[in-house]
Amino acid sequence: MKKALIFSLSTGGGHNTAARNLKEIFTDSDYEVVIVDTMNKISPKLDRTINKGYETLANKVPSSWGALYQLSNKKKISKGLFSTLAKVSRKTIIEILHRERPDIILGTHPFVVSFIASMKKEGIIRLPFISVVTDFVAHDLYLHDYVDAYIVGSDFTKIKMVEKGIHPDRVHSCGIPISKIFTIRKDPPSFETFKILVMAGSVGFNYIIHIVDALLSIDRPIHIRALCGRNDKIKEKMKRRFAKDIQEGRLELFSYTDDVASLMDDSHCVLTKPGGLSVTEALNKNLPLLLPHYVPGQEKENVEFLLSNHLAFYARTPKETKKIMEEIMDSPEVLDIVKDNMEKITSNYHRKKIIHIANELIKKGSFT
Template sequence: MSKKVLIMSASTGGGHNRAARAIKEELEQKIIDGIPVQCEIIDSLKLVNNTMDKIISRGYEKSAIYTPKAYGRVYRFSETSLASKNEFKGNLLTSFMAQKFKKLLKDSQPDLIIGTHPFPMIALSTLKKSKDTYLNSTNLSETFSRHSYDIKVPPMISVLTDYTTHSTWIQNEISYYIAGHEYVKELLVVEGVESSKVKTFGIPVEKSFLSNRDRETVLNELGLSPDKLTVLLMGGSFGAGNIKETLAELLSIDRDFQILVITGRNQSLREKIDKNLALHPHDKSVCVLGYTNKMNDILASIDVLITKPGGLTTTEALLKDVPMIVPYYIPGQEEENLEFLTNCGAALRTTKKYTLSVLLKVLIDDSSRLDMLKRNIKSIRKFNSSQNIADLVVDILSEEKN
């Protein structure tokens, strides 16, 4: 009989689903007792309720674009003692999710669950905690109904998709945590997670991302020169950040370089940028793209990335040896990702005095500065995350069999 793994994700930003796909790709190549592992990705919020999915997923997107400071305040509040780790299980949202997941567990009967988003893992931990409480209790009049306890909640692995921790990730019922770096492991340990539960495999990316075409071919297709320093400006899958203002600053810099702008799925932003470029003369070669599935080629062909520091964006830049300048971020996990990058010497952060213009001019004028950033990147990047996660899953399932 084949082993079945569920990967619980959510569409709040693109990173959780991309990490889920990367893990699924590797797991489906694994064999246990001569039978391939079955693997299914569950979009947790859609499974619970389409309206809830739209509210939460679109709410995250809108807050990222229009009200990032408000998002940051909510993020920081949820880290306070008023909403501490392991205390989200009584939350109305996660309790509702837990009820919905009962049917999923009964129907699927998974042997292991992996989470690339914290919400479903809190809900599943709620079920597991309730069952364990019931089984260990001599009080047969527990407030929970008996039918809840014939549900098997299998071992669970949480895959952190940022270079930081948050109390929503930390649940006693989690078997293992996958962290992006040793620094993140230490943050988890400080929060009370057992060191043996944390594997520093890195954030998973799809295997296809690691291959790419040569720089000359890629830049020629974009109408850019392979011989000129190339700066990529972007703001994640939905074009968040002050991209218009940042592009205006880049165009004013008195150095010879070319610019590639990616606006993601934000079609309105692309149209505004195209209009501004047409109305205001400049001396730079500029290419503007919307959504693209060629980031593996593009990141391998540029010299500097100007972006907000999402977990997957950051990981992909590290894997392609691309130095980053970060002029904007969503307060919360992205701000903490930036702290990680700067502490590791892998990115530069703009400030009131150290503006984008100042930082980029130094990198252009002194190539050794770019080389230094690349050396630091090489010291922290982690390949083979998905493969290592898949191997861990096989080890867990094989132990359970014995």
């Protein structure tokens, strides 16, 4: 039995979700799979600092997170910082590799490229390495000559990477890995009541309160399901603030849930921040997106991709969110245009293609 070793990080929720989805795909293809929360293994204290820093900046001071993202996206700055981090991680990575003895390595975070590719360049690692890009524009940290293959979410992503010097044969636009449950589609609900799914990300971003408040002011038959992530404070605050609407059945509140696929099946539209995984899940479910918020940095780039391909609606304020939603409810046929565009994008998505790529790399050995 072949063995895949997946290195992930816990910043946000998408990277670990991608890792779990990869495990599902590889396990279904008779691989043994081990997932490593990389930074936690290297330094639990540093891991907690990074995760807390991300949650605080992205939720409370998003402009600062955006500035940090752009700074790290400059090669001269990122090269020095992350080469140092790669050297610090080396001993731990080697110990993990010796213990697990994988046939192939995969990574779901740009930091992992810094760790693994630098060791491949020095000849310390000779195993094939696949990097999964979990957004629609690749951060420069993903780009490295010693990555054997990239899995990306669109041809747009591939084109941008090729423009930065990555060989096109190494980039495969077969979709950001999702769980197979998101590949199953069901008939949409009746339009008698317009059903809206609002997602605040795994962190539970504060914007959800203002968006739900605006939506509840729509004077039409609606039913809102709001996913508050792991932010129990936000959920309790919303329980108090919207008690009447909850009692009347116009609003349901959820904490972090693994039932997102079923909730998408029973919705006409999803309002979410544009994380790569959430977007890909909605694309596969053919569920139109309205984007009421984004975290500056990678999500701003995701918004630009989605809007340029007419895959989503975008609202700058809660008031604009309400207006767009009312227009959609007045003319629901506009959703069909978005759905058609989603079909075109997802026609290239093949979850199992990564298995073929992995098998070929193991058979031929590392190209780099």
